[in-house]
Amino acid sequence: LSGEGHVQGLVPLVEELVAEHEAKGTLHRGDGPYVPRPAPEGDLRFPGKVLPLPDGSFLVSDTGHHRLVQLGNDLATVQRVIGSGTKGHRDGDAAAAQFTEPQGLTLLPEAVRAAAGYDVVVADSVNHRLRGVDLATGEVRTVAGSGVQRLLDAERARGAGPDHVAQGADPLSVALSSPWDVAWSTRADRLVVAMAGTHQLFSFDPRTGQLAVLAGTGDEGLKDGPAAEAWFAQSSGLAEDHLGNLWVADSETSALRVLRFADDGSVTVETAVGEGLFDFGFRDGDAGQARMQHCLGVAQLPDGSVAVADTYNGAVRHYDPRTRQVATLARGLAEPSDVLLDVSGDEPLLVVVEANAHRLVRVPIPAAAQRVDEGASQTQRPRTRLAPGALGIEVRFAAPTGQKLDDRWGDPTQLKISSSPEHALAQGAGTAQGLRRELVLAEGVTEGVLHITARAAACDGEPGGEIPDHAACHLYQQDWGIPFVLDADGEAELVLDLRGVN
Template identity: 35%
Template sequence: MAQIKAPELRSPYGWVHGGPFQLADFRGKLVLLDFWTLGCINCQHILPDLRRLEEEFPDTLVVIGVHSAKFSSEQQTRNIHKAILKFGIHHPVINDADLRLWEEYAVRAWPTSILIDPDGFIIGQHSGEGVYQALRPAIMKALETHSERLVTSPSPYQQAEEEGGNLRFPTKLSLGPEGSIFVADTGHHRILNILPSGQVQMAVGSGEPGFRDGNLMQAQFRDPQGLAWKTPELIVADTGNHAIRSVDFSTGQVTTLAGTGEMGYYWDDEAWNEPVLPNSPWDLALVGSEVFVANAGNHQILRLDLDGKRTTFRWAGTGHESLHNAPRQEACFSQPSGITYGGMHLYVADTEASVVRRIHLITGQVDTLLRDGGRSSYGDEEGPFDTTLLQHPVGIATQGDRVFIADTYNDKIKVADLNRERVKTLAGGFDEPNGLVVMDKHLYLTNTHMHKLIRIDLDTFRSEVVSVYA
């Protein structure tokens, strides 16, 4: 069988982190290329596998990220750099914005991992998750086969610089007690309770990433996001731990309601009436005593009854990533990352499809609120529902007949008028807005990439930064 020489790593958009490098710089080493894009949940899922391989083979394997964008916003070097900081990536990353390398390596899916031997020939390829299990045997075999030609030296990894202040990559929000707001301070692995003035009333979590129950100061989270307050308890989507946690302020204890740290996958008719493991739970919506979970990692909506078994069950979605409207158990979602409640519906920011979905709480019917142009249709258009375009929306909130949308990759907040069936831009100029919550006449939002909390007056539409201080 003819060997295939690995194409050279060239891009007019340059290197985002580390570099510039050529494959010749790594002759005598194994090279693992990771084709990824920053908004892809499966790409995020394999980062622990890549770190594990980097740590296991520090002198003989070089991991290089090839960022091949799906959305136009993801082509920008600045946004890729922010993602590198957010995800803690320290291997080199090249910007393949025009998909030249994607085509030269015949890649067809995110993520795809390609293994190159010490002589520069392709010896392995894997698409999807499970990279460690799939490629470690090939790495071990290649190390044995090429043992006489191996060059052992430290790989060119470098830690990205720290960013942020009192907040670091904040994401989701929830109303709290006595006019306060809970903020998921995701990059600091903690939750803050903040007054409208910006004063921090309390921090929950040690600030170190981990998975540990205990008191409010000692408990550990990993990249927490979705929040839902029901006195005296705050429910937390502990995204990086694939878990749902409870913060009980009456006892001062953090406990785990669902999740073991492992990702749960369930398809079609599997496990509808039994507890399931969350998979990158991204956001929460409280309806009475029920918590609905935007389970981004396997494209489903889960349900947890606080007055019942207090664990997660499947509620909507087959598990297949698609844009398909149907009764809730037959519908398909595409990385749902925002969820809220209004009237008789749940509203879902179906992020990878760049649409807003709506689920009727009684009938269970799932439909698409705004323009349904298919999973590849996105843009920045406002007006009638059937012509509106979004780009990777992540946050959503309701107030009466209005649905507020964090149009994340367009750096805007848009509002959908359910009566007039029209969408308009409320405010813009943000940097990946994410979580939204309405308090009285104000809309609060996290401006994630600027590490800020923003308040918009819904009468005057003026926005201001809420300075967070201890």
């Protein structure tokens, strides 16, 4: 989700490699073994989310085409297009409006629609904005977000906490970060936004424009408890159940989470399925042992159980909160990114967004779900042996050819470091400028994980020269989770590479 800078940075890197291997004579030009996939035949391209409308049609975020498409009940007939299809940000009528990779959609309650003046809220992910759509006219307006990506490290650097949103702030001046899904919460009486870029859930009141952090510290991981202390990891799907609980597809932890709202106004976070950032798989059974892989969508079923779009497993999974059992409802799907319950026919069915097949399909809910066990996996790297006490951290970074560090406002590099368990670091945790840090490992801790995020900003320009006006600038970022065990003969220095510099 922070990949925009990575993609921009790949261009000069590829140019460097081409020049290097041309000089060496090791660059082969011409046909290779790659055969491109045929262009999709339908009207959609990598659709993201789907919303049922009161007239029986469906509104789809046609993410790859940067627009919204209203499909008939047959899931194929295009009734209307909202958005020009040109990537960008522009408010206006259905033909002129522009989105950039829109994702989640939700229909506001009728009374809220009347007060807000629009009907549907869209998570316009790469624009870092929320958009409002009037279904009667197709008019699109921006309702929240400045268009500048929210960086928690910048908030913390100026002394603001991770839950800081200025009270009464103009919603159009607030920086958001890759909003991925939206859902109305009856218990909170607010819209909830899966703010995937900062690993948080925001709330937004369309009647007043008030934005606030609902849950999440901004740390990436899986941690339950009071909402203000919880950790998420690129939450990408939201759905409310009949009890008012809010279910969350937490993609990077391959987890199903739930927010529970108490009568006193407090909110707690629980994990139903999932273990952590490095754990995934395809395993049904008891929820404590079950595994999913990069789930993106969630929906409630008629009996109060939950369906999950288990994206990288190509499946729709089933979780029963009463028995805490996980099963599989459907397999063989092409990266399902969303799922919803369709009760428009004689019997309830699932509508599944098959993102990689560029279509929506109806899937029956089987009387008996499958049980699958293809194992559980971990992507966790081997444990690094560290010496007790002081530990030096250095991240190496060199701007690509044709770019220079953007030092116009000071040091353009930054390190964010934390640990699991939290008390494993006696000194050095937190966010600060620079790519060098001295840590102190706490006494009594024998193992854990260091969480390190490095950032560097560079702009087009020659080293030693001035950065030209209107130069393109790029943010480079990399995250590491480094499991460690203490050993008297272990390392006292860790050197990491941002962009893989040797």
